Amino acid sequence: MPRYTAPLDDMRFAFYDMLGGDTLLAGLPGGEAIGRELIDAVINEAARFNEQVLAPLNQRGDQEGCRFDKDTASVHTPDGFRQAYAQYVEGGWAGLTAPEAYGGQGLPHAIGVLVKEMIDSANLAWGTYPLLSQGAVDALLAHGEDWQRDVFLKPLVEGRWTGTMCLTEPQAGSDLGLLKTRAEPQEDGSYRIAGTKIFITAGEHDLTDNIVHLVLARLPDAPAGSRGISMFIVPKFRVDRAGAMGQRNAVSAGAIEHKMGLKGSATCVMNFDGAEGFLIGKPHKGLTAMFTMMNAARLAVGIQGLGLIERAFQNSLDYCRERLQMRALSGAVAPDRPADPIIVHPDVRRMLLTQRAFAEGGRALVLHTALQADIEERASDESQRQRASEVLGFLIPICKALLTEAAVECTYHALQTYGGHGYIAEHGMEQFARDARITTLYEGTTGIQALDLLGRKVMQLNGAGLRHVLDDIAGFCQRYATDEAMGALVGPLAVHAKTWGEITQELGRRAAKNPDEIGAAATDYLFYSGYIVLAWIWARSVTALPDSSLGESARQAKRDTAHFYFQRILPRTHTHLAAMRSGLDGIPAMS
Numbered sequence: 001m002p003r004y005t006a007p008l009d010d011m012r013f014a015f016y017d018m019l020g021g022d023t024l025l026a027g028l029p030g031g032e033a034i035g036r037e038l039i040d041a042v043i044n045e046a047a048r049f050n051e052q053v054l055a056p057l058n059q060r061g062d063q064e065g066c067r068f069d070k071d072t073a074s075v076h077t078p079d080g081f082r083q084a085y086a087q088y089v090e091g092g093w094a095g096l097t098a099p100e101a102y103g104g105q106g107l108p109h110a111i112g113v114l115v116k117e118m119i120d121s122a123n124l125a126w127g128t129y130p131l132l133s134q135g136a137v138d139a140l141l142a143h144g145e146d147w148q149r150d151v152f153l154k155p156l157v158e159g160r161w162t163g164t165m166c167l168t169e170p171q172a173g174s175d176l177g178l179l180k181t182r183a184e185p186q187e188d189g190s191y192r193i194a195g196t197k198i199f200i201t202a203g204e205h206d207l208t209d210n211i212v213h214l215v216l217a218r219l220p221d222a223p224a225g226s227r228g229i230s231m232f233i234v235p236k237f238r239v240d241r242a243g244a245m246g247q248r249n250a251v252s253a254g255a256i257e258h259k260m261g262l263k264g265s266a267t268c269v270m271n272f273d274g275a276e277g278f279l280i281g282k283p284h285k286g287l288t289a290m291f292t293m294m295n296a297a298r299l300a301v302g303i304q305g306l307g308l309i310e311r312a313f314q315n316s317l318d319y320c321r322e323r324l325q326m327r328a329l330s331g332a333v334a335p336d337r338p339a340d341p342i343i344v345h346p347d348v349r350r351m352l353l354t355q356r357a358f359a360e361g362g363r364a365l366v367l368h369t370a371l372q373a374d375i376e377e378r379a380s381d382e383s384q385r386q387r388a389s390e391v392l393g394f395l396i397p398i399c400k401a402l403l404t405e406a407a408v409e410c411t412y413h414a415l416q417t418y419g420g421h422g423y424i425a426e427h428g429m430e431q432f433a434r435d436a437r438i439t440t441l442y443e444g445t446t447g448i449q450a451l452d453l454l455g456r457k458v459m460q461l462n463g464a465g466l467r468h469v470l471d472d473i474a475g476f477c478q479r480y481a482t483d484e485a486m487g488a489l490v491g492p493l494a495v496h497a498k499t500w501g502e503i504t505q506e507l508g509r510r511a512a513k514n515p516d517e518i519g520a521a522a523t524d525y526l527f528y529s530g531y532i533v534l535a536w537i538w539a540r541s542v543t544a545l546p547d548s549s550l551g552e553s554a555r556q557a558k559r560d561t562a563h564f565y566f567q568r569i570l571p572r573t574h575t576h577l578a579a580m581r582s583g584l585d586g587i588p589a590m591s
C-alpha cells in the first residue's frame, strides 16, 4: 500500500517562512488569535487523522468502489468511509473555515487549504463527499434568505448533512445555457423541480442523514441561454422552515457511473420528479450565485491535483532510493550492492524532480492564492480587498488547470519510476494516475479554464489581475537585481515577465480582428502564464531559505529543485509562445 506522511515541514516553510501567512492573517481584522501555535495544532492533528484514518482506506475504496441498490435507489460507500466520516465530523473538520455564527470555527481559507491538501493526498475519493458542502455554504451565505441560512447552514457546517452542485445535464456540460431542468412556482412560495442531472458527485450516499442539492433550473418565464438560469435548494428529505426534517423529497439517484478512477466517490444520475425546492438569490440570476461557489470549488480541484502529486512523489522517491537496477554511467555509486539504486540515473531524477517541483511549488502557489481569498474577505481597506480579489480571480484558473494537468503528468512519472510494477495495482501507483485524470475535467475542463483566464480575466476585465501579478514580479526582480546568488533565477524571470506583457498585448490586437484568436491561444496562454507564476514562486522560495526553519539538506533540495525548474520546466514556455504566435492560422478549420 502506498504510504502517506503529511509534508508538515514543507507546509510550514511555504506558509510561515516564504509567504509570511501567519503574520499576514494575524494582521487582518478578526485574525488576532491566529498564530503559529494555533496553526501547528490544526495541521498536526489533521496529519494524524489523514495518515491514520483516511490514507489506509484509499486503496480499498478504489478496489471496492460504490454500490448502487436499484430497489432502494441508495448508494453504499466503500467499507470504512462511513466511520471515517463520523470521525471527521466529531473532530470538527467540517466547519473549520465556516462562520462561527453557524457552528464553524471561522478559520481563514489558507488554513483550510493546508488541511484540504492532506485529505486529497490521503484519499481523494473520500474527500469528494464533504467537498461540495463548502460551495453550498458559500452560496447560502451570499445569496440565501434568512430562514434558508437558519435551516440549512448549521447541519452543513457541522457535517451532519452534505451538499452537492447539480449543474450538468446530458446536453449541458461546459455550456450551462443549454440546461432544461424546470422549476414551477407554487402558491406557498416553493418550487417544483423536474429534470435529470448527470455526473453529480455525492448525489446519493450513506454518510449523512440528509443531502442538500443546489440545483440550476429554469423558471417558466426564463429567457433562453445562461441569462435564464436560477438556483434552487432541494433537500433529499424535506425540511420545514423551523428546520425539522420531514418526508423524502421527490429526488433520487437513478444510477451511479462506472468510471476510470475516483471509484470510491459516488457519481450519480439524479432524477428530480417535481421535488420541492426553494429559490436562492434572484430569479434568473443562478449563474451569479454559482460563481460564488466557483472560485472555491475550482481552487479545491487544483488542490486535489496537488494532493495527488505529493503522495505519488513520496512513494516514487522511496522506491527510487531502494530499487537497484544497472550502474550509473560514470561508474558504480553503490559498489557493495549488486546494482545502483535507480535514483542515480539522471532520467529517473528528471521524473522525481518534476514531481517535487510541482508538489512544493504548487503548494506555495495555492497557499498564496488562498491568502488572497482571506485578504479579499477580511481586509478593512477597500483597495486592498479589491486588489486581492483581482489577483484571486486571475490565479484561480491557473491553479486549477496547471496543477491538475501537472497531476496527470506527475502521477504518470511516479508510475514510470516503478517500471512495470507501477502498472500493477498492488503498489497503488496506477490508482493515482487514474484518479488524477478527472481533475482536468470537472469544475470546468482545462480548455474552459483557459478561456476564463484569457477571454474573461485578461481581455474582458482589462487584465487587472495580470497587472498586479506582473507588478509583484517586477518588484521582486528589482529587489534581487544585484543579488549575485539569485542572478540565474531573477534574470530569466524578468525576461519572461516582459514577454508575458508583450504577448498579452499582441493577442489583444489579434482578438480585436478575430475573436477566434482567443480560443486558438487560450490553453497555451494558460500554461505559459502558469509556468511563469511558478517560476516566481520558486525564486521566492529560494530567497526565503536563509531565515527558514528547514535543515541544510532540505534547503539544498529546495535550491536544487529551483535550479531544475528554471533549467528544465520553465523552457516549456518557448513552445507555448511559438504556438500562440502561430495563431489561428496554425489551427486549420476541420469539416
Ligand SMILES: Cc1cc2nc3c(=O)[nH]c(=O)nc-3n(C[C@H](O)[C@H](O)[C@H](O)COP(=O)(O)OP(=O)(O)OC[C@H]3O[C@@H](n4cnc5c(N)ncnc54)[C@H](O)[C@@H]3O)c2cc1C
Residues within 6 Å of the ligand: 164, 165, 166, 167, 168, 172, 173, 174, 175, 198, 199, 200, 201, 202, 259, 262, 267, 438, 441, 442, 443, 444, 445, 446, 447, 448, 451, 519
Ligand atoms: C466524475 C465526475 C464528477 C462530476 N461531478 C459533477 C458535479 O458534482 N456536478 C456537476 O454539475 N457536474 C459534475 N461533473 C460534470 C463535469 O463538470 C462536466 O463533465 C464538465 O464540465 C465537462 O462537461 P461535458 O462532460 O459535457 O463536456 P463538454 O462540455 O461536452 O466538452 C467536451 C470538450 O469540448 C471542450 N469545449 C467545450 N466548449 C468549449 C469551448 N467553448 N471552447 C473550447 N473548448 C470547449 C471541452 O474542453 C472538452 O474538452 C462531473 C463529471 C465527472 C466525470
